[in-house]
Amino acid sequence: MNQILIRVVSRYAPIITFPVAVILGFIGYSFETAITDKKTPYLENSIEDQREKRFMNNPESEYHTNIPKNIFERNDPKNLK
Template identity: 45%
Template sequence: MWPVFYTALRTYAPYITLPFAGLVGFIGYNLENWLSDKYTPYNKSIEEQRRDRMLQEEQLKQPENVDKLKYKHTILDTNLSPSLKS
C-alpha cells in the first residue's frame, strides 16, 4: 500500500505543489503590500553627488576661500552640570 502511495505522490507532486506554492505566494505578496511602507526617500543621483563632491574639493583647494573655524562650545562644556551653567 505504501509503495503505491509514494509512487502516486511522486508522480502527481507538481500538480499538488504548484497551486499550493501559488496560493502561498499570492497571500504573501498581498500581505507585504498591506503591511509595508511604500515611501521611498529621495536620494540624489550618483552624478549629482559626484558633482557636489568635486565642487567641494575645488573650494578646499583654494586657500583664499577657507572658512573661519567657529567653535560653538568647548570640550569642557559638553558634560557641564546644570548647576555650573549659570
C-alpha cells in the first residue's frame, strides 16, 4: 500500500505543488501589502539629471578640478595622504 501511495505522490507532485505554491505566494504577498504601507515617491527628475544639475551649478567643485588626464594619474601615490 505504501509503495502505491509513494508512486502516486511522486507522479503528481509537480501538479500538486505548483497550485499550492501560487496560493501561498498570493497569501504572503497580500499579507505583506496589508502590513507594510510603503510607497515609492515619484521623482520629477531622474537621479542622473539631479547630479548633472548639481555639478553644473558648482563648477569649482572637487569633481571638476581633479579630473585625471590619464589612468596613471588616477592613483598617484604622491597625492594620497
